[in-house]
Amino acid sequence: MPYLTQAEDIRCAIASCTQASILWLDTEVADYKTDTPQLSLIQVLADGNDLTAESVGILDVLYQPELADEFIAKVMYNPAIEKVFHNASYDRKFLGKHKAKNVTCTLELAKTIPYYRLPVPNYQLKTLTEYFGICPQVDKTEQTGDWRKRPLSPRQLDYAAKDVVYVAHLHRHLLDLAQPDPATEDIEALTLRYRQIEHRWKQLDTEIQQIKERLKAAMQAQNVKKVHGFRLSSQNRTSKKVAFHQLAEVTKKLGIELDISVQLTKSLQQKLGEVMEELPVEEENKTTWRLSITEPEEEDLPF
C-alpha cells in the first residue's frame, strides 16, 4: 500500500483523487481526546474495482496541514466527487465541515435500512463488517492508539488501510439493500406479501402493544423506575394560552410586532363569513396520500 509522507507524492495523490467520481475515505486523528485534535492521516481508496488494502493511499498530513487544506479545497469542496465515510459527521469536522459537498455516510445509510433486512445490534463499522462477512474478525485496538507518534507501526498502517477497505465493501452491500425505485416496484407482489405476513404481524403487534401498556401501568403502580433495558420516565408539559381578543388588544396598545398567523379552521372561516374577503388570507395547498387497507375478501385468504 502506498504510504505517502513526501509533500510532492501527496500532492500527486490529491491530483489523481480529483479525477475520481467516487472516493472511499477514512481519517485518523492525533490527540483526539484533547481540545486540540489534529488530523494525522487521510486514507483514500479510489479504484472501485480494486477494493484491497494494497491500493489504499495513506496521506500523512500530521506535520503538513497545508496539504490537508489542499485536499479539502480540491476534493472535499468538489460536488462532482462523491465521498464515502463511515460516521461522516466525525471526519467532516476535520475535512471541510459544512462546506464539504457530496458526502455519503455509510452509518446513516445503514440506519435507513429496516431491521428485518439488516438485523444488527448496532451500526459500528466492526459490527457491519463482520455481519456482511467482509472480514470475519475486526480488530479495533489501534483505533484508540497514538496517531501522533512517528514512525507509525506496521500494525497502525495496516489498520488504517483496512478501515477504508471495509467502508468501500460495506457501501456496496448497503446499496444492494437500498429501497427499490417506486416506479418499477411490483405492486401485486407487495400486496401479496402484505397479506401473507399480515396475520403473524397482527398477532405479534397486538401482543407487543399490550405488553408495553401493562408494563407501563405496572411500573407506575409498583413505582419501579427501571428494570434492565426498560425505563419509565415522565415529563410535565405546561402550555399557556390567552384569549385572542386580549392578545390582540394588548399587542396593539403596546405596539408589539408579532409576526404570527392564525390557522383559519373551517369553523373560524364560517364565523368570519364575508369578512374573509377583506383579509389578506394566505392559502397553502398540499396533497397528502394515505394508504388504507381493508380486510381481505373471505375467498382469497392466503392461509
Place this chain on the structure above:
DNA sequence: AAACTCGGAATGTAGAAGAT
C-alpha cells in the same frame, strides 16, 4: 362509502453530551 378535517399522540431529528 369515501373523502375531508382536526388535534393530540407518536415518532423522527439535529446536535450536544456521554460512553467505551
Place this chain on the structure above:
DNA sequence: ATCTTCTACATTCCGAGTTT
C-alpha cells in the same frame, strides 16, 4: 475515534367526527 444516548423541538400519523 466512533458510535450511542439524550433532549428539545419539529413533523407525521391516526382515530374520530363531519361532510360530500
